[in-house]
Amino acid sequence: MRRKPGGLVPLEAAICITAAKLQRDATTEFHGYQIARLLGDASERRLLTAYGTLYRALGRLENMGLLRSRWEDPDIPARENRPGRRLYTLTAAGAVAARAAQQASAQAARRARSRLAPA
Amino acid sequence: MNRVIVHLAAILVRGWTRAYTSGLPEPLGTERRLEIESDTWELEGDPDGGRGLGVAGQMLGRLLIGVPHDLLWRFEHAADDVAARRVAATVIVLALFLAALWTGGGALFDARPMAAARVADCVNTAEPPHSRAELRIRIMDCTGAFFTPDRNVEAVRSRR
Numbered sequence: 001m002r003r004k005p006g007g008l009v010p011l012e013a014a015i016c017i018t019a020a021k022l023q024r025d026a027t028t029e030f031h032g033y034q035i036a037r038l039l040g041d042a043s044e045r046r047l048l049t050a051y052g053t054l055y056r057a058l059g060r061l062e063n064m065g066l067l068r069s070r071w072e073d074p075d076i077p078a079r080e081n082r083p084g085r086r087l088y089t090l091t092a093a094g095a096v097a098a099r100a101a102q103q104a105s106a107q108a109a110r111r112a113r114s115r116l117a118p119a
Numbered sequence: 120m121n122r123v124i125v126h127l128a129a130i131l132v133r134g135w136t137r138a139y140t141s142g143l144p145e146p147l148g149t150e151r152r153l154e155i156e157s158d159t160w161e162l163e164g165d166p167d168g169g170r171g172l173g174v175a176g177q178m179l180g181r182l183l184i185g186v187p188h189d190l191l192w193r194f195e196h197a198a199d200d201v202a203a204r205r206v207a208a209t210v211i212v213l214a215l216f217l218a219a220l221w222t223g224g225g226a227l228f229d230a231r232p233m234a235a236a237r238v239a240d241c242v243n244t245a246e247p248p249h250s251r252a253e254l255r256i257r258i259m260d261c262t263g264a265f266f267t268p269d270r271n272v273e274a275v276r277s278r279r
Contacts, residue, residue, distance in 0.1 A: 032154055033161035046170045048162075048177060051132070051155055052185025056192045071153075082164075083157040086150070 011049065011057045013101035014039055016066060019090040020098035031085040032058065058088060066094035121173075128175040129159050132182050138213070139193045142206040147196055186214055 008016065018038045022030055030038075032055060036048040049057075061067040069088045077084040090098065136155045140148035162168045162177060169177050190211055197206070248254040 031157065031161070033158045033165075036158070037165070040170065046172055047180045047184070048170070050181045050183075050185030050188065051136075051158065052188030052190075052192065054185070055151065055154055056188045059192070071150075083160050084153060085157050086154050 016098035128178040
């Protein structure tokens with residue numbers, strides 16, 4: 001997928017939109033598998049986003065300043081007997097990008113509907 | 120049985136992640152390995168994680184489809200490091216080799232119905248064998264038909 005200068009590829013836009021929805025539901029932090037599940041549910045795909053595709057996209061979004069990440073306190077996974085999670089947060093710039101992506105996708109949907117509507 | 124397959128799939132995911140992250144400056148490689156480890160653990164424990172494909176199928180599908188991105192990610196981070204670039208090149212050659220095996224395997228699978236048709240042809244054209252010796256000869260003949268390349272099928276038929 002070719003990237004427009006300053007723009008987001010569809011997966012990056014979908015991650016930002018999903019993270020913004022989580023934020024609205026008072027979930028400020030999310031981990032990789034959680035976002036893969038939510039993206040899969042939203043697109044109704046059976047196969048979740050591939051490991052390489054997802055974590056490369058998350059890394060790019062972090063480099064662009066749209067996401068921020070931190071490793072959770074090591075005591076928590078030790079107590080719950082599981083591997084530690086890298087937790088991502090949508091930044092203010094990420095929230096702006098999510099709104100722009102959502103507007104763009106709504107506009108595209110409107111255009112598609114008007115093209116399909118009978119003349 | 121299912122648990123064993125999931126365990127094997129998780130080993131493959133970990134093995135591949137270790138391969139493409141090896142030799143990277145720290146903490147880059149370790150962080151990627153920990154992140155994939157956490158994801159795999161969550162997927163294993165998710166009751167609806169398989170989404171109809173099974174947890175092992177989900178893991179292997181995600182692994183295989185993500186390989187090009189893993190390699191690109193590796194190259195992006197190995198750009199300044201000659202040793203790391205060498206490892207990246209080796210990993211890419213290995214991945215291409217595996218892809219060739221995968222494609223070759225598919226081609227062999229596609230070729231099998233033709234071979235099966237040839238063998239069926241060989242078996243059906245003959246009358247029942249009159250003796251044990253004739254039966255042995257036919258078995259040899261049909262085995263030959265299975266392994267004979269397509270261009271020689273007519274030659275084999277004419278010999279018979």
